[in-house]
Amino acid sequence: RKEVEQDPGPFNVPEGATVAFNCTYSNSASQSFFWYRQDCRKEPKLLMSVYSSGNEDGRFTAQLNRASQYISLLIRDSKLSDSATYLCVVNEMSGTYKYIFGTGTRLKVLA
Amino acid sequence: DVKVTQSSRYLVKRTGEKVFLECVQDMDHENMFWYRQDPGLGLRLIYFSYDVKMKEKGDIPEGYSVSREKKERFSLILESASTNQTSMYLCASNKGPARPQHFGDGTRLSIL
Numbered sequence: 597r598k599e600v601e602q603d604p605g606p607f608n609v610p611e612g613a614t615v616a617f618n619c620t621y622s623n624s625a626s627q628s629f630f631w632y633r634q635d636c637r638k639e640p641k642l643l644m645s646v647y648s649s650g651n652e653d654g655r656f657t658a659q660l661n662r663a664s665q666y667i668s669l670l671i672r673d674s675k676l677s678d679s680a681t682y683l684c685v686v687n688e689m690s691g692t693y694k695y696i697f698g699t700g701t702r703l704k705v706l707a
Numbered sequence: 708d709v710k711v712t713q714s715s716r717y718l719v720k721r722t723g724e725k726v727f728l729e730c731v732q733d734m735d736h737e738n739m740f741w742y743r744q745d746p747g748l749g750l751r752l753i754y755f756s757y758d759v760k761m762k763e764k765g766d767i768p769e770g771y772s773v774s775r776e777k778k779e780r781f782s783l784i785l786e787s788a789s790t791n792q793t794s795m796y797l798c799a800s801n802k803g804p805a806r807p808q809h810f811g812d813g814t815r816l817s818i819l
Contacts, residue, residue: 627805628805628806630807637795637815638812638813639797639810639811639812639813640750640797640810641810642807642808642809645807683749683750685808687804687805693738693740693755693757693763693804694752695740695752695808697749697750698749699747699748699749700749
């Protein structure tokens with residue numbers, strides 16, 4: 597089983613739709629979680645950290661489910677500019693430098 | 708805003724050459740990282756450094772070395788470039804463990 601697993605997609609959605617991605621992780625001791633956005637041939641950019649109680653930033657909502665070992669990203673009112681690959685990142689243990697990256701979920705928002 | 712700057716966006720080198728990739732960050736971050744990203748494999752850690760002159764091997768250190776003489780600069784060295792080192796190389800930095808990483812623009816390296 598991969599340490600961090602994502603559905604590669606692509607998820608093709610119309611503008612204005614709501615779309616959600618999940619990311620599962622295998623190490624129950626994982627402490628910190630992040631979502632990054634990566635455009636084609638560009639560097640990953642931090643979208644948001646994921647907090648235990650869940651958090652929201654505008655149209656984006658991130659949640660953590662420790663019991664089932666997954667995090668989720670919900671995008672509401674999708675824009676064309678949201679088209680990108682979304683990477684899930686897990687920091688395995690508090691106090692370590694080990695970050696595990698998922699291979700990403702590709703989103704295409706269609707006009 | 709955190710700024711992580713990589714010296715080259717695109718680089719073409721020949722097999723057997725010694726290649727230097729430079730990375731500079733301006734936020735006084737303790738930690739710096741070098742990754743490579745290949746299609747279908749995601750980001751893989753080559754080396755990281757948690758302090759000046761300190762370094763730790765990542766998951767794929769073979770064929771690479773690093774240097775951190777100053778806090779803001781972390782260099783990746785390909786001792787003798789080979790074609791299987793053709794990849795996108797990404798430098799990142801962060802303030803401490805469990806903190807989010809900030810990435811440079813990346814260097815697309817082609818070894819011919």
